[in-house]
Amino acid sequence: MLRHQGAHFGPELARTAFQRGLAVTKKDGTLQPIPITATPVILEAEEIRRRSELSARLSAAALKMAEAVLAGSTPEVLLGGLSPVERTLAERTWRHVSRLATTRVDFFVDAGQRARALEVNTTIPAMQGYSDIAARAFIEGVARHFRYPERAIASLLTLNGSNALALYRALLDGYAAERPGQMPETIALLCRRHDAQITELRYLADRFREFGADADVVHPEDVSGDDAFIAHGKKYQMVYRHLFVRRLEENPSPWLEDFFGTVPGRKAVFLNPPTSQVEEKATFALLSESLTSPELAEGAGLTPEELEAVRASVPWTRRFKQGPTAGPGGEHLEDLVAAVAAEPRRFVLKRSWDYGGKAVFIGRSVGTVPYTERTQALYGGPLTWAELCERAAADTTGGGYVVQELVETSPEDHLLCTGNGVLPASLYVDYSAYASVGLNRQPAWGGVCRGSMAEIVNIVGGGGVIPLITTEVARKLLMAWKAL
Template sequence: MQEFLEVLRRQAVHFGPELARTAYARGLAVTQKDGTTRPIPVTATPVILDAAEIRRRATLSAHLASATVKMTHAVLAGAQRELVLGGLSPLERELTERTFANVTRLATTRVDYFVDSRPRALELNATIPAMQGYSDIAARTFIEVVARHFRYPEKALHAVIAANGSNALALYRSLLDGYAAERDGKMPETIALLCRRNDAQITEQRYLCERFREFGADADVVHPDEVSGDEYFEVRGKRYDLVYRHLFVRRLEETPAPWVQDFFGTVPGRKAVLLNPPASPVEVKTTFALLSQALVEPALAEAAGLTPEELEAVRSSVPWTRPFRHGPGVGPDGEHLEDLVARVAAEPQRFVLKRAWDYGGRAVYLGRSVGTQAFEERARAAYGTVPTWAELCERASTDPAGGGFVVQQVVETTPEEHLLCEESGVTSLRLHVDYSAYASVGLAKQPAWGGVCRGSTSEIVNIVGGGGVLPLITTEVAQKLLMAWKAL
């Protein structure tokens, strides 16, 4: 689809500002603590993939998500449970110990990839795996704005948007299927999307709520301080059957909400069905590292009950990843290591260190970025000084905060030229682009999940911390838009 991308590059100056304005108006934005918003830039240059490849990546993510949940259960039931529990906050730990044995369904998870010759899974998100709304806003707005600029027939536009798929619709169906599984085939009459006031992604939650209403649900965005009820999940006298949680458990420690904390303590929920339940240990990167380790330790794979399909998913996509501790092990090339920390310290270009339980990319250290401003800012924020790579490795190997660190083999990525759109104009930038694919766990059938793509000038890609969203569109949709341009 190079021809289509070249057309977009020439025309972006004409439609780019409108693309940015419309996407921002629909909710592609970050909300600040004071309630103000700032736009998340969107690109005029999309990621284009065959629909079959999007489905393949969703299937891969489903296997990885299932395997990660199994590994989490196995670790928490075994002698090494502190590997996971040790990094959790007090409330996260309490809720995990009370509920996780009953966690069998997660309506949505998200696996983040870099793509070289194939997708390489960097980590799994299960706490609040967001961007279903952001991804739909970016793709839908791109298709609409470009189609109208290319004079595509208005009456046919809805069919093109539908053909591209919708993560909001997949999320909705996963919630309904999960509810039906818990309530003997019944459907929920009311849905609550639970998040903080002025959550950084509240515009996305409002967008999802609007889509759920379009799909036929009686849905509302609600906040922890609004919830009450002796027998039901109630807000201002209205009962909700199903709760979709977009709320970090740690936020309840910052701003206590005893009713919600108690509600989170029962899975799948008594006063309402809770999807997704608190699932912090699934996202702890140590669990993901143990999946990688299970490839060379059959007993570990057997203890978790990993299927051949799940093991193949790990083998084909997960880069070598390990809990970062002194001691012997098996290296990324299958070689015996006398001491893992010494090996990583000796080859900074090859490895990245990540705090096991953290989010937002705040404690991610690329060995090859030593000496850069980004590396120094992260190191100084964590340790008060700027250590050498060897010093950082030594400190990280014994740092207990967040459950310590994991080490992962770096996935090579090449920055791509993209056109970043803002209301003021269009800017050409070289961006590192990732690909995230959604999946459900514990449902009889996976909904038609798609993906979302982010771009950043940094190799550590995080949407709230900077960067933009790239529309993800299918080859079929791109071809239709190109044909419309050629017909002008």
């Protein structure tokens, strides 16, 4: 039905989403619309909740595993992959990090409809605003196109849920835990002046104001204060960070380095501290390995529920180094590097600490333009899979590489929208589930879906957002269409 109707409401859907902030900001400050589809992902609300619970357990397990490594005899496994400032902050704060207001686990759904976790995001697990913009614009646009009663549209939006609201509640719950009996009146959303996702942060600030807090987007050069977090003369009681620590190496800010190094905050409550060591893919590989190493699981203090979450969703993942190990099916591999080099279609190589998908290599994509572009950018020329494996095994940049069993997924048919029209597209789709760690209760987190013509899905790299709609909302919209 939507494939036929999308041509009518799609252009307006794209324009509305862009106006509300579904855009990437370029370095010169200009805006580039993020594509949105007229065809949503539809899931039962219970399945959305289940994936968020899975995300919460995986995120908590990753935090525990990182702590165990840093407290143990081999902290260089994680510290060695970090930049100088990241390392300094990790060493200064890791013992004090007990709460993460927001995390995100990225999944692919395999051929058996199982959500398989690809990685855990804890440094800047963004897109809460983008996901809401896409879902709200879709619901409102389709409802009006199908002449759904205007007064009832708000109830559809409430029924579908809001990640911006879940984020706000997570921040408030975390604040109350740190400042018993208090609520923050002012919230600063900290980012670069021309951050690629600044429109999303402005959207979140607007929502936070609607929810009751005085929220503003602020930038590093605006911030000061001896005993408080102050920007433009205003004191902020809570800070939400959307700033990669490595940006402080490009534009040093001793004040912010000191602020980031105090968890959960002295000048303001700070509940999403830099946690590069948790997000490193080596940590994820150790979670996978904990299924076959009781000593590793026990040393990290993983609960039975957390181990079951790993077992149910994490594909076989290992640090990529020479030597014997057990393979994805439990088979003995005499040498991991040689085994991976011999079967490219089974594996994916990922740099342990990197972002944006720049150092992710899918074995079955050897010879394609994206694969060749990545080897060219990183290693100066095209490489065969065997050559890449040899280089990756010796490359210690970013903590080296991990290897992961390929999660089989197929492109889906969608309708991509622009302000001028719609066009059919075959997209790889991922699913990201939000969660919190260390709060008394989980907010009503949802998820976000991204689509890309390439197998490596990334928004800034050219992907789009697919509205995530609950089955109940979809049924109500379908009933409205049938009533026309």
